[in-house]
Structures are given as structure tokens and as C-alpha cells.
Amino acid sequence: MRKILAVVKREYLQIVRTKGFVIGTILGPVLMSLFIVVPVLMSIVAVDQQEKLGIVDSSGQIYADLEKKLNTHTLKDGSLRYLLEEYRMTADVDSLRESLNQKVLEKELNAYVFIPRDIIEGGEAEYISEHVSDFEKNRSLNSALNSVIIEKRLKGEKIDPQLIGKLMMPVRLNTKKVTVRGVEEDTGGTFIIAYFLVLILYMTLIFYGQAILRGVIEEKNSRVVEVVLSSLRPFQLMAGKIVGIGAVGLTQYAIWTVFGVLLATQGGALATGFFPQAQGFAIPSIPLYIFVYFVLYFILGYFLFSTLFAAIGSMVNSEKEAQQLMMPVMMLLIIPLLLIMFIIRSPDSTLSVSLSLFPFFTPMLMLLRICILLPPFTQILLSLVILILTTLFMIWFSAKIYRIGILMYGKPPSLPEIFKWIRYR
Amino acid sequence: MDSALAIENISKKYGHFYAVKNLSFQISPGTIYGLLGPNGAGKTTTIRMVMNIIIPDEGRIEIFGQKMDEKMKTRIGYLPEDRGLYPKMKVGEQLQFLAALKGISKTKARHIIDEWLKRFDLVEWKLKKTEELSKGMQQKMQFIATIIHSPELIILDEPFAGLDPVNTKLLKDIMLEMRDKGATIIFSTHRMEQVEMICDHICLINKAEKVLEGNLGQIKRDYGKNTVVLDYEGDAGFIQDFAGMEKIDDYGKYMEIKLREQTDPQELLQLAAGRLRINKFEVKEPTLNAIFIDSVGANHAEDISGR
Numbered sequence: 001m002r003k004i005l006a007v008v009k010r011e012y013l014q015i016v017r018t019k020g021f022v023i024g025t026i027l028g029p030v031l032m033s034l035f036i037v038v039p040v041l042m043s044i045v046a047v048d049q050q051e052k053l054g055i056v057d058s059s060g061q062i063y064a065d066l067e068k069k070l071n072t073h074t075l076k077d078g079s080l081r082y083l084l085e086e087y088r089m090t091a092d093v094d095s096l097r098e099s100l101n102q103k104v105l106e107k108e109l110n111a112y113v114f115i116p117r118d119i120i121e122g123g124e125a126e127y128i129s130e131h132v133s134d135f136e137k138n139r140s141l142n143s144a145l146n147s148v149i150i151e152k153r154l155k156g157e158k159i160d161p162q163l164i165g166k167l168m169m170p171v172r173l174n175t176k177k178v179t180v181r182g183v184e185e186d187t188g189g190t191f192i193i194a195y196f197l198v199l200i201l202y203m204t205l206i207f208y209g210q211a212i213l214r215g216v217i218e219e220k221n222s223r224v225v226e227v228v229l230s231s232l233r234p235f236q237l238m239a240g241k242i243v244g245i246g247a248v249g250l251t252q253y254a255i256w257t258v259f260g261v262l263l264a265t266q267g268g269a270l271a272t273g274f275f276p277q278a279q280g281f282a283i284p285s286i287p288l289y290i291f292v293y294f295v296l297y298f299i300l301g302y303f304l305f306s307t308l309f310a311a312i313g314s315m316v317n318s319e320k321e322a323q324q325l326m327m328p329v330m331m332l333l334i335i336p337l338l339l340i341m342f343i344i345r346s347p348d349s350t351l352s353v354s355l356s357l358f359p360f361f362t363p364m365l366m367l368l369r370i371c372i373l374l375p376p377f378t379q380i381l382l383s384l385v386i387l388i389l390t391t392l393f394m395i396w397f398s399a400k401i402y403r404i405g406i407l408m409y410g411k412p413p414s415l416p417e418i419f420k421w422i423r424y425r
Numbered sequence: 426m427d428s429a430l431a432i433e434n435i436s437k438k439y440g441h442f443y444a445v446k447n448l449s450f451q452i453s454p455g456t457i458y459g460l461l462g463p464n465g466a467g468k469t470t471t472i473r474m475v476m477n478i479i480i481p482d483e484g485r486i487e488i489f490g491q492k493m494d495e496k497m498k499t500r501i502g503y504l505p506e507d508r509g510l511y512p513k514m515k516v517g518e519q520l521q522f523l524a525a526l527k528g529i530s531k532t533k534a535r536h537i538i539d540e541w542l543k544r545f546d547l548v549e550w551k552l553k554k555t556e557e558l559s560k561g562m563q564q565k566m567q568f569i570a571t572i573i574h575s576p577e578l579i580i581l582d583e584p585f586a587g588l589d590p591v592n593t594k595l596l597k598d599i600m601l602e603m604r605d606k607g608a609t610i611i612f613s614t615h616r617m618e619q620v621e622m623i624c625d626h627i628c629l630i631n632k633a634e635k636v637l638e639g640n641l642g643q644i645k646r647d648y649g650k651n652t653v654v655l656d657y658e659g660d661a662g663f664i665q666d667f668a669g670m671e672k673i674d675d676y677g678k679y680m681e682i683k684l685r686e687q688t689d690p691q692e693l694l695q696l697a698a699g700r701l702r703i704n705k706f707e708v709k710e711p712t713l714n715a716i717f718i719d720s721v722g723a724n725h726a727e728d729i730s731g732r
Contacts, residue, residue: 002525002528003525003526003528006522006525006526007526010514010522014511014513014514218511218512219511222509222510222511222512223505223507223508223509224509224510224511225509226478226505226507226509227503227505227509227510227523227567227570228523228526229476229478230476230478230498230501230502230503230505231498231499231523231526231527232495232498232526233495407478424480
């Protein structure tokens with residue numbers, strides 16, 4: 001045991017002193033800060049821009065009302081959001097369009113809207129711009145146009161103008177989330193947190209897995225392994241290495257947690273200090289129970305994958321040789337990443353549940369599901385049991401390979417050879 | 426007393442190829458034992474089996490009357506054939522770590538490390554990274570790591586490889602010191618002069634099998650004092666007809682004559698005395714080198730003298 005501790009200590013100090021660790025540890029909080037600051041900045045920059053909009057109203061009935069509606073949209077400094085300019089319909093439609101297109105390209109206009117003569121009877125309006133992907137803008141323009149035209153239609157049916165105002169009352173849809181602790185307002189932060197945590201899990205699992213791989217290859221290449229094995233068993237060396245590097249991971253998490261807590265409590269003040277306009281912007285905070293699961297799944301996922309990386313490292317002579325063998329392991333880490341959107345859309349479907357119970361996917365996918373809907377505790381428990389059993393099996397399996405591989409030089413073993421190694425006593 | 430190391434009929438096979446075949450020997454405590462043999466004879470495989478790194482297919486190995494286990498490892502110092510240290514670790518820290526693996530406390534280790542660094546002239550390198558040391562210095566550092574815990578059994582695989590004459594002597598002196606303090610040392614080599622200088626016993630293996638084993642002096646005596654060196658003037662052609670002669674190397678004024686077994690060198694002396702002017706007549710023990718080459722076969726002579 002004391003020998004293993006000596007290995008743990010060595011591994012820990014070796015990694016903590018590297019530039020990679022220092023950079024990664026600092027970069028983490030920087031990314032976290034960006035994560036808070038960038039959305040704030042985006043909301044400020046994106047919204048606070050005046051739009052010059054050209055309107056061609058062939059029907060001649062819409063422009064005045066549309067202008068009235070759009071003038072209710074203002075920027076933060078109180079000026080109008082949309083600056084409208086009306087263009088008269090001419091006989092030569094094509095040349096009118098041509099000149100307007102030119103204005104858009106020359107940035108004289110941000111966009112123009114073409115309203116056909118039969119708009120009230122169901123004709124389609126057109127929005128022409130250089131960029132058509134600003135959903136926020138499209139939505140407000142669309143809803144303004146919509147209400148103007150429906151009002152016109154209702155008036156055409158001789159309906160009391162008083163009544164029209166009442167009928168046109170917009171419907172609001174408030175999204176809320178139900179959890180075991182009751183109904184909560186969902187600010188949209190849930191997805192961001194889920195995505196963020198899964199991404200951190202993915203990055204740290206790969207980072208520390210590769211640290212193990214490199215460590216094993218270095219020991220093998222420098223031939224120090226035989227010296228070390230004259231004092232302890234291969235399993236003790238592997239265990240010490242995995243625990244030591246895992247402890248580095250937890251240290252890094254601890255540093256990030258301290259920073260995260262600071263950011264959550266002080267971050268609002270910080271953000272508004274730099275950007276006074278950001279007042280009232282909600283900083284997504286991570287509930288404690290999610291954080292506990294996050295650390296738990298990191299630890300278990302780390303043990304599962306690190307044994308695999310250790311076994312691979314023992315089989316090869318260089319990192320280049322390791323690439324090929326790492327492919328399947330990397331797949332096990334990347335596939336869950338690709339499944340995130342699917343799980344978010346249907347977190348409770350049978351497929352989602354089964355995927356999150358597959359032990360190699362569990363750390364990332366079960367964490368994701370816990371973030372977005374908190375599955376029944378029995379499911380979480382089941383995932384933990386499967387994960388722990390698989391990890392124990394992988395430790396046994398990898399130790400068998402490691403024990404032989406670490407003293408083998410030359411070409412990496414073939415699959416039948418690996419099975420032979422496992423059967424050695 | 427029991428032997429420090431007892432090997433009984435061990436064999437190790439890779440496919441159809443025997444790396445070690447039915448090998449047995451015993452080492453008495455407090456002696457230096459030389460494991461000799463040409464390249465690929467099975468020396469390293471034998472040592473690795475002793476260290477429990479390779480498991481023998483057959484046979485038994487006992488160290489101080491016990492089977493090898495984790496506790497036993499702290500009583501053994503092992504210098505592998507493939508030298509290796511962590512390149513990025515500092516010299517002092519690395520020795521601390523290797524000492525800790527042998528169960529030596531930090532304060533005690535610090536003291537011992539300083540002593541040895543001084544003896545090996547490495548003090549000013551203590552805070553340097555290991556990779557900055559020259560190959561020879563790394564070798565010395567590795568030797569310190571091997572004996573840092575004053576082991577009772579020291580196993581050295583090619584300890585002198587790559588060392589200059591000064592350091593070779595230093596290493597040899599330390600080996601003799603450790604023996605005088607009661608340690609048992611087994612080392613492998615194919616450098617005969619070192620074996621002759623320090624070994625009490627030897628075991629010669631070739632092609633996985635034991636060829637010769639025993640007390641070094643005894644082996645030489647058994648081989649027979651049957652080489653005569655003659656320094657002469659005159660015509661020595663008549664010696665060709667001498668019945669007890671087996672082989673002659675004549676250099677004109679100097680010749681080496683290998684006599685048949687049971688031939689008394691005095692007969693040759695009497696025969697030659699009347700006909701030649703003799704400046705020197707010496708009856709010699711064969712050198713270990715000659716025994717080695719004789720036992721292993723002349724085809725191996727090249728790789729041995731090449732080292």
C-alpha cells in the first residue's frame with residue numbers, strides 16, 4: 001500500500017507540474033467566463049442595431065398600419081428599431097426589384113419587404129435581405145405583418161373594431177419545467193448547463209485518459225518499468241498511476257468549482273460592471289445535486305476509460321502506434337457527444353434510456369438526462385451498478401493485458417495474442 | 426546455512442524455442458556469483474525469472490529459502506539489462522521515489538542518497554533532470570538506485586556494460602565491499618577478466634543450457650594445468666614428435682604448447698633442456714577466456730572478444 005502511495009504521489013506531482021495542466025486549469029475558468037460574457041455581449045450587440053427596411057406595398061392598404069406596429073419596437077436608447085421607407089409600386093416591377101436589390105447589396109437598406117396586391121386575400125409577402133437567418137428579426141416582422149393583415153380581414157368582415165382588439169390579444173407561452181421538487185421557471189439555462197457539463201466531462205476524460213496513455217508509453221520507452229517492477233507488481237503500478245492521475249483530475253475540478261462558485265455569486269456584478277446594459281441577465285447556475293452526479297460520473301467514467309488507456313499504452317511503443325488502437329475507445333467517447341441533441345429532444349424515450357444505461361455512454365448520457373429531466377432514481381442507480389460492474393471487469397481485463405504488454409517490445413499484439421495474454425496465469 | 430538463491434530445474438520455452446532449459450544452481454550467502462554465457466544464452470531470461478518478471482514453465486526458484494513475493498522484493502536490489510529511469514524527473518527526486526518503493530523512509534533515504542551521490546561524484550547533478558545526465562552518469566545513478574536499500578541479494582544484469590575503466594573499478598570495489606558486509610551478489614557478463622577478478626563461483630550457460638558450474642578456482646584446476654609457455658633459442662622442431670603434445674603455437678622464439686591430459690610437463694622440460702637454450706619455462710592455468718571459448722565453441726569467439 002505504501003508503495004502504491006509512492007507511485008500515486010509521483011504521478012500526481014509529475015502531471016501537476018506540467019504546462020498542460022496549468023494551461024488547462026486556467027483555460028477552464030476563462031472558458032467559463034466566456035460562457036457567461038459572450039451571451040451577454042451577443043444580446044447587446046445583436047439587438048442594438050437599427051434596421052433600415054424598404055417596403056413595397058402593392059395593395060396600398062398595409063404600409064401605414066405596419067409602420068405604426070413596428071414603431072412600438074425600440075432600441076435600449078429609446079430610438080426606433082425599424083426605420084421604414086416606402087417605395088411606390090411602379091409599372092415595371094422587375095426594374096423596381098432590381099434597384100431595391102442593388103440598395104440591399106450596397107447596404108443602403110438592410111432588407112425590403114414586397115407586399116403583393118392580394119395580400120389580404122391570401123397572397124404571400126416576400127422578405128429580401130442579404131442575411132435571412134436572424135430569427136428574432138424575422139419573427140417580430142412576421143408577427144407585425146400578420147396582425148396588421150388579420151385586423152384588415154376582420155374589418156372587412158364588418159366586425160366591431162373594439163372586438164377586434166380583444167380578439168387579437170396575443171397568446172403567450174411560458175415554458176416551465178417539472179421536477180421532483182415542483183414546478184420551476186425554465187430560463188433556458190438548463191440546456192446550456194447540460195451541454196456545458198457533458199462537454200467538460202468529455203474533455204477531461206480524454207485529457208486524463210491520454211495522460212495515462214502517455215505515462216505508460218514513457219515508462220515503457222525509457223525502460224524504467226523493469227526497475228519499478230523489481231519493487232512492486234504490475235497491478236500496483238497501474239493502480240498507482242490511475243489513482244494519481246485521477247487525483248490530478250479532481251484537483252482541477254476543485255479549482256474550477258471554486259472559480260465557478262465565485263462566478264455564480266459575483267459574476268453578475270462583474271458582467272454588469274463591464275456592460276451596464278446586461279442588468280438582469282440571468283447567469284445559469286448549477287444545482288448542487290447535478291454537480292454531485294457530475295463528479296460521481298467523472299470518477300467512474302475516469303476509472304472505466306483510464307484502464308482502457310493504460311492497457312493500450314502497454315501494448316504499443318509510441319503514441320503514433322497507439323492512434324490506431326485508440327480509435328474504438330475514442331468512438332465510445334465521441335458517439336455520446338453526437339447523441340446529445342437526440343437525447344435532449346426525447347430524454348425519456350426507450351432508446352434514450354437504453355443508451356444512457358450502456359456503461360461506456362453512461363457518464364455522459366445519464367448526466368445529460370439528469371440535467372434535463374432527472375430520471376427515476378432506480379434508473380440512476382441501475383446505471384451506477386452497471387457502470388461499476390463494467391469498470392471492475394475492465395480493471396481485471398486491462399490489468400491482464402498491462403502485466404504482459406508492459407514488458408513486451410516490438411510490434412503491437414494481434415487480437416488472438418491479446419486473448420492469449422489474458423489466459424496466462 | 427541455506428543458499429541465498431536456489432534454482433531447481435527451471436525451463437522457459439517460447440514456442441518451440443527454449444530460452445532456458447532445465448537449469449539448476451545454488452548460490453551460497455556472502456559470495457559473488459558470475460552468470461556467464463554468450464549473447465542469447467539465456468542469462469537475462471534466467472535473471473528475469475528470479476525477479477518473477479517472467480514466470481518459468483517448469484522448476485522452482487527459492488530466495489533465502491522462500492518463494493519470491495512482494496516482501497522479498499525489498500530484500501533484493503535489481504539492475505536490469507535495459508537501463509531505465511524517468512527522463513523528466515530530477516536526480517534526487519527520482520532516487521527518493523525508487524527508495525520509497527523499497528519502503529525506505531524519506532529522511533533516511535535523503536541521507537543515503539547524499540552519501541552515494543558523493544561517492545559517485547554526482548552531487549552537483551542532484552537537482553538536474555535525469556535526461557540531462559550522460560549515459561555513464563545515468564548508469565551510476567541506476568546502480569545507486571539498485572543498492573540504495575542495502576539489499577541482501579543483489580542481482581546485476583551486465584553491470585559493467587558501457588562504463589569507463591575508472592567507474593568499472595569503482596563499481597567492482599563497491600561490489601566487493603557489499604559482499605564483505607554479507608550481501609550475496611549475482612551478476613551476468615561476458616567479460617572474462619572481470620569474472621576472474623571478483624567471482625567466487627561461476628555458472629556458464631550456452632544455448633539455454635548449463636555448460637559448467639562451480640568454484641572458479643576448482644574449475645580451473647579441473648581443466649588442468651596443462652599449458653606450457655616456452656621462451657627459447659634454437660631449433661625446436663623435435664617437440665612436434667613429443668608424444669604428450671596436443672597442440673603447438675610456435676612463434677619462432679616463443680611457443681605455447683597444450684599438453685595431453687596426464688602428461689607431466691616435467692617430461693617436456695627434460696626433453697627440451699638438452700637441445701635448446703631455455704629462457705623461460707612456465708606451466709600455466711588456462712585463462713577463463715580459453716575455458717569459455719573451449720566450452721562454448723570457437724564460433725562464438727568473435728562476439729566475446731568484440732565486447
